[in-house]
Amino acid sequence: MRAWLLSLRSRLSSMFPDPVAPDVSPPPLATRLWQRAPGPLLAMPVLVLLLVGFLAPLILVVTYSFMPPHTFSLTQAPTLDNYRNVFSSTYYVSFGWSVLLAALTTVLLLLVSWPIAYGLTRSFSKPMVLTLLLVLPLFISENVRLFGWVLTLSNHGVLDGTARALFDVELPMPLYNIPIVLFGMAFIFLPFMLFPMALGISMIPESCREAAYDLGATRLQVLREVEIPLAMPGIAIGSLLTFVLALGSISEAKLLGGQSIIMIAHEIETAFTYAQNWPLGAALATLLILLTAAMVIALLARLDMERLLGRGR
Amino acid sequence: MAPILELVDVHKMFGDFVALERINLEIHDGEFVTIVGPSGSGKTTLIRMLVGMDQPTTGNILLRGERINEIHANQRPTCMVFQSLALFPHRSVGENIEFPLKIRAVPKASRRARAMELLKQLHLPESFYHKGIHQCSGGERQRVALARALAFDPEILFFDEPLSALDYRLRKTLEKELKAIQRSTGKTFVYITHSIEEAMVMSDRIAILRSGRMVQVGTPDEIYHRPRDAFVAQFMGEINRFSVQKASDGTLTDTDTGVRYQAPTRVADADGTALMIRPEQIRLLPEGEHMDNVLSGVLTQSYSLGSRTQYQVSVDGRTVLVELLGRANAGVGDAVRIGWPADSAMLLKA
CATH class of the missing domain: 2.40.50.140 (Nucleic acid-binding proteins)
Structure with missing residues (x-):
């Protein structure tokens, strides 16, 4: 037992050599690396994962976007044909719908989420119950949830069928139009706005609210002058998440919207699958990524996240 | 002379717990009154009712003879300097001081002029106008909080032991300054603290609160030399x-x-x-x-x-x-x- 302990000790000390003790023989390379730069070494797995799983596909997509149309190899002479094709046809309509609906979804969710988030953090007596109700649907696939709405709202669906069977009336069903797409997007992306916003609201010090009232502010003035500015980090993060996710959304328009509008993500999918034109799809995807990045950066620059989050200044 | 603020048999219950029991107190115009009590004596409950953030269970609070029990804090001509100061962290020093004026839609130029006046009165340099709250030291924040309250121009200014977090020397300086400001503005100050020392230095009268009851009210000398009980x-x-x-x-x-x-x-x-x-x-x-x-x-x-x-x-x-x-x-x-x-x-x- 004692011999075993001694050998363990010597093995351990060779793994973690005392930096002060004079080394008789130079330690192996790995040990020296570990001593000199433990940080980069520990970050290695994540770095590899990001390189293989994130950066490589991205580079692949961008490279494909410069390949001749309808080709499947990366070794041809680069060309701008795909971008020419995109700009000369009507893809801007799909881009427009995606941006518009993402923006509308964000605004709609800002308005809907504020009272819920406020109640969740401050007034409701059982906030856990509501939180659970809001989180549970996230365990079900987005498509399944949207199909649920299709079944509910379609002609002879749950609502219409019930009305016909019970009252013999035909209800106009609000399916396959733009408002229902917006509804679907708001429905799917609600948690991404709500929870960051609730976090933002919970960061407002109660004494600031009381002080504002004490200095004569009305409910509305407290909201405008104190609550919204102080909850801004949460509001900003929620808006960013919602907008970016909504910009790339596809199922809502496909399932609930029928063919009434085509979102850009749908066009990309068609190019890659049905049309078998990977370079075109890659060009559209690259443009979408650039558009998203440009909008996010513009928003971040205006919001000054540094100031919002680093309150220590 | 009629008192500016009067508490008549003010009683406050939280469920079965008696937080304040039949409090009677008269505060006169221009007086510096300090309510002193150990923690748990009910002083925070009392000041919250005086400011309008809470209501007595029974009894009346009268401001210049009018009952104000149910009038909410934002409708009362009084205001408070909070224990935490409650400065708005997203606003500059100037914007903090101007807040009560902005609420009343005072034009920007006169707001600014008043803020500058107050900075001067509180011995803060004008350059502080654009400073962020986080760049201010503890003592500077005290002054900003006081300036903001004075900008409101209250009939009575309440203090919920705002000096308790400061170090001894700074506290002593600010106590004297506060007293000087009270004299020069002629306003009624009602101060709450657990520190009798603080009360002795600043107050015209001291009210001593013990487990929800007002034990003794009098000048610092009276209370020191003729305490009512052990x-x-x-x-x-x-x-x-x-x-x-x-x-x-x-x-x-x-x-x-x-x-x-x-x-x-x-x-x-x-x-x-x-x-x-x-x-x-x-x-x-x-x-x-x-x-x-x-x-x-x-x-x-x-x-x-x-x-x-x-x-x-x-x-x-x-x-x-x-x-x-x-x-x-x-x-x-x-x-x-x-x-x-x-x-x-x-x-x-x-």
Whole structure:
């Protein structure tokens, strides 16, 4: 037992050599690396994962976007044909719908989420119950949830069928139009706005609210002058998440919207699958990524996240 | 003159718990009144009602004779400097000070002018106008919070022990400044604190709160020299306390040691069972001198308090505090005689 302990000790000390003790023989390379730069070494797995799983596909997509149309190899002479094709046809309509609906979804969710988030953090007596109700649907696939709405709202669906069977009336069903797409997007992306916003609201010090009232502010003035500015980090993060996710959304328009509008993500999918034109799809995807990045950066620059989050200044 | 603020039988319950019991208090225009109590005495509950963030269960709060119980904080012409100061972290110093004016839609130029005036009055440089709250030190934030409250131009300014988080020296400076500002503005200040020292320095009158009851109200001198009971006397500073029983001949017998004391001629409470003497009223007696009350003991400790020296004298296994200007001739370990004139002691209800 004692011999075993001694050998363990010597093995351990060779793994973690005392930096002060004079080394008789130079330690192996790995040990020296570990001593000199433990940080980069520990970050290695994540770095590899990001390189293989994130950066490589991205580079692949961008490279494909410069390949001749309808080709499947990366070794041809680069060309701008795909971008020419995109700009000369009507893809801007799909881009427009995606941006518009993402923006509308964000605004709609800002308005809907504020009272819920406020109640969740401050007034409701059982906030856990509501939180659970809001989180549970996230365990079900987005498509399944949207199909649920299709079944509910379609002609002879749950609502219409019930009305016909019970009252013999035909209800106009609000399916396959733009408002229902917006509804679907708001429905799917609600948690991404709500929870960051609730976090933002919970960061407002109660004494600031009381002080504002004490200095004569009305409910509305407290909201405008104190609550919204102080909850801004949460509001900003929620808006960013919602907008970016909504910009790339596809199922809502496909399932609930029928063919009434085509979102850009749908066009990309068609190019890659049905049309078998990977370079075109890659060009559209690259443009979408650039558009998203440009909008996010513009928003971040205006919001000054540094100031919002680093309150220590 | 009619009081500016009057509390009439104010009673506050939280469920079955009595937080405040029949509080009566009158505060006059231009007065600096401090409500003092240990933590849990109900002072925060009281100030929240005075400001309008809470309501009494029964009783009335009258502002210039009008009942204001149910009037919400944002409708009252009073305001408060919070314990946490509650400055708006997302606004600059200038915007913080201008906040109450902005609420009243005062034009920007006059808002700014008033903010500059207040910065000057509170000894803050004008360059602070654009500073962020996080760039200010503790003392500077105090001044900004006070400036913001003064910008509101309240009829009564309440303070919820805003100085408690500061270090000793800064607190002393700000206490005096606050008193000076109160004098120069002529406003009514109502201050809440757990520190009797703070109350003594600043106040015209002090109200002492103990477990939801107003024990005594009076000027600092009155309360110091004529405390109503043993609690107030002890709250007002270090004091020696002997439990006594009154004999039929008027003399007092110590219930622990059986020693007899000569009673003070003027007694606030005839049924008093606590004989209390401040350390500075007791003297070390030289050989041969006699006094109404004399005890023998051993000097066990001495502490220098700067201009004064405090001694601990062990008498019959009990420690008696004696405080002298300068130093005594005796040293630690010496046998000493201590004494006090009967009338410098107080006989109070325990």
